[in-house]
Amino acid sequence: RGVAMxxxxxxxxxxxxxxxxxxxxxxxxxxxxxxxxxxxxDPDFPRDGNGGYxxxxxxxxxxxxxxxxxxxxxxxxxxxxxxELSSFNLDLTGLDVREVAVDDAPATFTRKGDELxxxxxxxxxxxTPFTVKVTYTGSPKPASDNAxxxxxxxxxxxxxxxxxxxxxxxxxxxxxxxxxxxxxxFDFTITVPAGLTALANGEQAGRPTTSGGRTTFRWRERHPxxxxxxxxxxxxxxxxxxxxxxxxxNLAATDPRFKSSLDPLYTLSGQITDYWATVFGPYPFSxxxxxxxxxxxxxALENQTKPLYGGFQPDETIIAxxxxxxxxxxxxxxxxxxxxxxxxxxxxxxxWLWAEHKGKKTAEATFxxxxxxxxxxxxxxxPPGRAKPDDLFNQSVYTRGGMTLHALRRAVGDxxxxxxxxxxxxxxxxGHVTTEQFVALAERLSGKELDALFDAWLFQPRKPA
Ligand code: ARG
Ligand code: ZN
Numbered sequence: 099r100g101v102a103m104x105x106x107x108x109x110x111x112x113x114x115x116x117x118x119x120x121x122x123x124x125x126x127x128x129x130x131x132x133x134x135x136x137x138x139x140d141p142d143f144p145r146d147g148n149g150g151y152x153x154x155x156x157x158x159x160x161x162x163x164x165x166x167x168x169x170x171x172x173x174x175x176x177x178x179x180x181x182e183l184s185s186f187n188l189d190l191t192g193l194d195v196r197e198v199a200v201d202d203a204p205a206t207f208t209r210k211g212d213e214l215x216x217x218x219x220x221x222x223x224x225x226t227p228f229t230v231k232v233t234y235t236g237s238p239k240p241a242s243d244n245a246x247x248x249x250x251x252x253x254x255x256x257x258x259x260x261x262x263x264x265x266x267x268x269x270x271x272x273x274x275x276x277x278x279x280x281x282x283x284f285d286f287t288i289t290v291p292a293g294l295t296a297l298a299n300g301e302q303a304g305r306p307t308t309s310g311g312r313t314t315f316r317w318r319e320r321h322p323x324x325x326x327x328x329x330x331x332x333x334x335x336x337x338x339x340x341x342x343x344x345x346x347x348n349l350a351a352t353d354p355r356f357k358s359s360l361d362p363l364y365t366l367s368g369q370i371t372d373y374w375a376t377v378f379g380p381y382p383f384s385x386x387x388x389x390x391x392x393x394x395x396x397x398a399l400e401n402q403t404k405p406l407y408g409g410f411q412p413d414e415t416i417i418a419x420x421x422x423x424x425x426x427x428x429x430x431x432x433x434x435x436x437x438x439x440x441x442x443x444x445x446x447x448x449x450w451l452w453a454e455h456k457g458k459k460t461a462e463a464t465f466x467x468x469x470x471x472x473x474x475x476x477x478x479x480x481p482p483g484r485a486k487p488d489d490l491f492n493q494s495v496y497t498r499g500g501m502t503l504h505a506l507r508r509a510v511g512d513x514x515x516x517x518x519x520x521x522x523x524x525x526x527x528x529g530h531v532t533t534e535q536f537v538a539l540a541e542r543l544s545g546k547e548l549d550a551l552f553d554a555w556l557f558q559p560r561k562p563a
Pocket of ligand 2: 423441445
């Protein structure tokens, strides 16, 4: 109690809204020089993620009541220090932190903007594992300050919550290292009023239990996951569960308003997951499916194992897109946001491959049609290989990114191209990727010099010749 009160006092004193990050001063104390950095090192998002440690696991305990919008949470993070740490940061927006413990010992903390700085009683030795447990409460506010990204993060709905956090909204509902460069496994224990369903990533660990009018759901994602893909989507849902023809557990969930989508979502998600496994290689996770919630997000998100569709009936094209992300984005994860075309260009190209597979339209026909766009089309002035932080999800990252893959397919031929897609997914399964690595693999497998092709398609602010 005493420690928590002192920490609250410190956090109030440290919380002047005008505060800006202070650069390291020459005369700073030894302790400050051993402070973990407030960002993970992505120059486009300098405050996202943190330095000095690597998370291996998040244990999230969340209690939520839609009527009051109150969330009570306990997040226990298992991490390894990559340097000596006199203090380190977590990312968290809003919410009241009640207590922080490092290796079960009370720690002090301060808040400044989206940074939660934790100072353990004793410095953490570099190279050693540690745990940090954060007890917090409050009413989560989604991120919505950026017109380009819309509203994202933990979005309260009348019957629960719509949780879609790309690129950096997971900090709106739990403290974490909020950047895809640090992936970890997750356990979720989510309690909601009885009658509601809590849907998180991975598979259920046991049946839900109800007592005192509240139901607790347990979910477990055993494969590494970026924080932006973590979800706790809550509300009234109709469920359909089973497995795909190839034997992958499949779960579809729809808000009652989208009940008519339940069967098509279930069937298409299963068929598409199985088809992508033949094109991209084995499905990387332990289950597949999808969730349609009654919140008009204006987008869908490829939440790991459970893509989330925001307030519309998903068709096969968008299901093909979100499920392709399970390979490209979720299993193979970008190290820096500027490489986002490795997610969105691939998922867009997957839409064209699905249409080709269904005999509706070849990828070549889609490509040829898009190539007719005049040189003045804004797509040609935005180089998709360098996603801009203030316009991350520009259509060029999707469409011109997808066209880049088709230009590559034309240059290397179908056999090499499809070998490359599988090799790419296999070599970096569950890992991190960069554009340079993709170019290198494409050149290695094709035996061709491809710099000019990738430069024209990914990096030039003009229509390729
Ligand atoms: N990755 C998503 C998709 O294309 C888009 C997410 C957009 N995020 C946002 N905050 N608007 O499938
Ligand atoms: Zn996408």
